[in-house]
Amino acid sequence: QMQLQESGPGLVKPSETLPLTCTVSGGSISTSSFYWGWIRQPPGKGLEWIGTTHYSGSPYYNPSLTGRVTISVDTSKNQFSLKLSSVTAADTAVYYCARSGHRDGFWNYYGMDVWGQGTTVTVSS
């Protein structure tokens, strides 16, 4: 059974870069079957998709974050990562990584079926 686990700093200062890592266990990230993504949830609010990538392809980003977000894959460590630059208090949220199954070119056709437990990130000086 595949599992995902987020890791990273719980506190980041304004204007700095937030680095998060998602470690995949119980299976390989280097599979054509799945895409790997990041989603966040500000306190008491709804879900916001950040971006999604494939081990052999280019990532897709939410245009609302374009220019600040980078998602990459490290197949040697079976991990994928998120970097969010120039953070502000509005970036305070629980950050989740998740797996998506694709079909017919729709990389989220089967939904996000495996999630990490989430990691809380606070942006504050």
Next chain:
Amino acid sequence: DIQMTQSPSSLSASVGDRVTITCRASQSIGNYLNWYQQKPGKAPNLLIYAASNLQSGLPSRFSGSGSGTEFTLTVNSLQPEDFATYFCQQSYIPPLTFGGGTKVEIK
């Protein structure tokens, strides 16, 4: 971006009730619609994918229907463990977008 609007934003129900949640898309998304359940302090859990397909291992009291711009999630015979917040999410065109959520509370 495709806007996803859920209604109601909250509801109160009793164990054994049938509950229906609606999700409307700002443009047609075919059947590219997923439903999630989220409990406090936990990650979302996929319930339904592609509008009407029950995720493996989940009870059959959960069902989804709809296509185009209007979708519904139905929970038949609500159980104590079903009190949670439910989100819809479109997977038709990036950016992926979620509905605002429907909180199902105990009456």
